Amino acid sequence: MTLRVLDPRLSAEGEAARLAAPLDSLDGALVALLDNAKIGTERFYDHLEAMLRERYGVREVIRRRKPDASRPAPADVLGELSAADAIVSGIGD
Amino acid sequence: METLQSPLYEVADAFEANELFQRNGWTDGLPIVPPTESVVSRFLDAAGVPAGAVVGVEPVRRRRITAEKVAIAAVMAGGLPEYLPVVVAIVKAMCEPEFGFHGVTASTGGSAPFVVVNGPVRLALGMNATHNVLGNGSRPNATIGRALRLLIINVLGGIPGQLDRSTLGHPGKFTFCVAEDEEDSPWLPLATERGVTPGASAVTVLAVESPHQIMNEWTHDPRDIAETYAAAIRANMLTYSIWAGNYAIVVPKQHRQIFAEAGWSKRDLRERVHERARVSRREWRAVGKSAVAPRKDEDAIYTALRSPDDLLVVAAGGPAGGFGAILPPWYGKKSLAVTKGIDP
Numbered sequence: 001m002t003l004r005v006l007d008p009r010l011s012a013e014g015e016a017a018r019l020a021a022p023l024d025s026l027d028g029a030l031v032a033l034l035d036n037a038k039i040g041t042e043r044f045y046d047h048l049e050a051m052l053r054e055r056y057g058v059r060e061v062i063r064r065r066k067p068d069a070s071r072p073a074p075a076d077v078l079g080e081l082s083a084a085d086a087i088v089s090g091i092g093d
Numbered sequence: 094m095e096t097l098q099s100p101l102y103e104v105a106d107a108f109e110a111n112e113l114f115q116r117n118g119w120t121d122g123l124p125i126v127p128p129t130e131s132v133v134s135r136f137l138d139a140a141g142v143p144a145g146a147v148v149g150v151e152p153v154r155r156r157r158i159t160a161e162k163v164a165i166a167a168v169m170a171g172g173l174p175e176y177l178p179v180v181v182a183i184v185k186a187m188c189e190p191e192f193g194f195h196g197v198t199a200s201t202g203g204s205a206p207f208v209v210v211n212g213p214v215r216l217a218l219g220m221n222a223t224h225n226v227l228g229n230g231s232r233p234n235a236t237i238g239r240a241l242r243l244l245i246i247n248v249l250g251g252i253p254g255q256l257d258r259s260t261l262g263h264p265g266k267f268t269f270c271v272a273e274d275e276e277d278s279p280w281l282p283l284a285t286e287r288g289v290t291p292g293a294s295a296v297t298v299l300a301v302e303s304p305h306q307i308m309n310e311w312t313h314d315p316r317d318i319a320e321t322y323a324a325a326i327r328a329n330m331l332t333y334s335i336w337a338g339n340y341a342i343v344v345p346k347q348h349r350q351i352f353a354e355a356g357w358s359k360r361d362l363r364e365r366v367h368e369r370a371r372v373s374r375r376e377w378r379a380v381g382k383s384a385v386a387p388r389k390d391e392d393a394i395y396t397a398l399r400s401p402d403d404l405l406v407v408a409a410g411g412p413a414g415g416f417g418a419i420l421p422p423w424y425g426k427k428s429l430a431v432t433k434g435i436d437p
Contacts, residue, residue, distance in 0.1 A: 070196020
């Protein structure tokens with residue numbers, strides 16, 4: 001006799017957050033960089049911002065920092081970022 | 094009975110079910126009880142909760158944790174249906190913002206959720222509050238705690254090397270759940286102190302580093318006993334983290350008797366430890382941290398607890414032995430203890 005066992009993982013429907021559809025091009029785009037307040041993020045984002053502007057023609061970059069790496073971004077920060085065409089969110093160190 | 098939503102896999106038998114879960118990384122390394130539809134439904138029925146009910150949402154990544162997934166984890170862990178309401182209450186507590194579920198799951202600091210159960214449910218489930226209380230031996234203690242880890246692995250993605258970035262972790266990450274010895278304690282239960290109606294069942298969860306045992310069997314002076322706990326906390330502040338937050342201490346009967354004879358309540362003990370568990374920044378120099386000591390005023394005093402209320406005093410342990418433990422917080426006040434009532 002066989003057994004049927006249930007998948008213990010979260011299904012796709014359980015994901016309240018999903019990635020936005022990708023942009024066709026970054027040319028002329030407004031890109032937001034959300035800094036998770038970890039020690040290495042600022043320097044990494046300096047480099048990323050320069051690359052986005054110089055190599056990909058990004059028009060404007062908004063940078064905001066979370067007050068704490070392990071908590072959600074505050075609503076006002078998310079509100080400011082919502083104007084962007086794309087958001088890069090930092091995780092980890 | 095509400096229909097379960099999780100995908101199903103057909104396997105030859107229980108051995109192969111475990112092999113499937115091991116192969117896919119859906120367990121903690123130990124074998125699991127196969128979560129079949131009938132068993133998972135039995136757990137949900139016992140808790141009176143619909144499969145699709147959202148027990149909680151992890152605040153950072155917005156993962157919606159359904160009762161179905163909690164029940165699957167509780168079955169896998171090897172528990173009984175009547176344990177599920179306790180697991181559900183703990184998951185609800187961990188989803189409160191002050192617990193910082195994402196941070197404690199992902200951090201290199203490698204903490205584990207430490208759970209204290211209070212109220213009549215302890216006796217109904219036969220939980221252990223005495224011999225070897227921080228170790229093995231009790232099915233409800235072991236499997237309620239383990240269900241949390243399995244849920245963190247499978248629903249939050251807290252897989253070592255993936256979302257779980259712990260440098261070391263510690264053995265409490267397999268399971269870390271105790272009952273408080275209310276019947277043999279002169280003190281108020283932890284949950285009652287934290288605002289739960291006396292006589293109601295509740296859980297308290299705190300993200301902790303590994304427990305550190307202390308020993309003092311050579312005094313009847315409550316101040317001496319309190320000092321040994323405070324000294325272990327001071328050592329943790331110097332060698333691990335100086336930041337203030339919730340600490341838990343587990344106080345065995347032999348120490349409780351000394352406090353009781355002297356008329357010390359939990360409050361008295363908390364106040365004493367708050368007063369004594371503090372270090373100056375300069376002391377970092379003696380433990381190899383000279384490089385960071387001078388970054389700020391070295392005469393500044395740091396307390397382990399922001400106030401006496403930050404200390405969770407838990408009455409538990411075997412009847413003999415002057416062995417207690419301190420359980421340090423993951424990272425100061427970034428994760429705080431949360432207490433929740435258990436829905437019957």
